Amino acid sequence: MKVGEEAKQIAEMFGAEPLEAEHAGYLHDISAVFPNEQRVTISQQLGLEVLPEEEVFPMIIHQKLSKEMARSLFNISNPAILNAVGCHTTLRKDASLLDMVLFVADKIAWDQPGTPPYLQEIRQELEKSVEHACYSYIRYLWQKRESLRVIHPWLKEAYYELEARLHADEGIIHVKRNT
Template sequence: MKVYDSLFIPNFTGDLRNDVNEFLIRNGHGETAEHCLKVGEESERIAVKFNEPADLALYAGYLHDISAVYPNEIRIEIARSLGIQVLPEEEIFPMIIHQKLSRQMSIDIFKITNEDVLNAVGCHTTLRKESTKLDRVLFVADKIAWDQKGSPPYLNELLAKLEVSLEHAAFEYISYLWSQREKLKVLHPWLADAYFELKTICE
C-alpha cells in the first residue's frame, strides 16, 4: 500500500518478536521497540495469571505501539488514508488514534488475522465497551510497563488491584484518569464507556 511507502519494511522472518523489533529499530524507534517487547512479556505474564492465551497476549503486546513510526502531526491523515474512522476527540488529540493505526498496520504489514489480538491492540490505550479479557490484559500490561521515565504514580495501587482481579486493575487505572479528567486534553468516549462498565463490574 502506498501509504506505507515512507516506511522501511524489512524481510520478515516469521518470528514476531524479532520482526517487530527490527521494524521499529530500522524506522528510528528503538525505545518503542524496547517498550513493545516489555509489554509483550508483561502481557504474557498477566495472561498466564488469569488463564488467558499467553501467546495471543504476547503478540498483542509486541504489536500495540508499532504505529509510533508515524509522528502525531500526520496520524490523522494516515488514519483516513487507511479508511479508519476518526472521532472528534482523536482529531483534537492525534496521539490517541495510534491504537487504531497499530491495529490496521498489524493487518497490513505483519499479516495478523487473529481478531482477538487485533481488537486488543486497537483499544489498548482507552479500553472500550464490552472489552474482552485479552483487551484488559494488554491494557493493564501497557500501564505497568509504561514508556515514560521512572515509575507510574498509580503503579502500587494497580498492582494491588491486580491481585483482586483483572477488572479491578483496569478500573484502577481508568479511575486514576477519571479523577483528573478535567485536565485531560480529551475524554475519549471509549474510555468513558469502559469506566462506567468496569465501575458496575467492580462494585
C-alpha cells in the same frame, strides 16, 4: 518488548492465551513510526474512523493505526489480537479478557522516565482481578479528567461499565486470578 513480556505474564495469571497476549504486546505501538501530527491524516487515508477526540489529541489514534498495521503489514488475522491492539490505550466497553490484559500490561510496562504514579495501586488491584486493575487505572484518569485534553468515548464507556459491574457485584470477581 516489555509490554509483550508483561502481557504474557498477566495472561498466565488470569487464563488468557499467553502467546496471543505476548504478540499483542509486541504489536501494540507499531504505529509509533508515524508522528502525532500525521496520524489523523494517515488514519483517514486508510479509511479508519477518526473520532473528534482523536482529532484533538492524535496520540490516542495510534491504537487504531497499530491494529491496521498489524493486520495489513504483519498479516495478523486473529481478531482477539487485533481487537486488543486496537483498544490498548483507552480500553472499550465489552472488553475481552485479552483486551484487559494488554490494557493493564501497557500501563504497567511504563516507557517513560520515572515510576508511574498509579503503578502501586494497579498492581494491588491486579491481585484481585484484571477488571479491578483496569478500573483502577481508568479511575485514576477519571479523577484527573478536568486536566486532560480529552476523554476518549471508549474510555468513558469502559469506566462506567466497569464501575457498574464491580460495584454491583459487591466483591465478586469476574476474572479470577489463577492460583
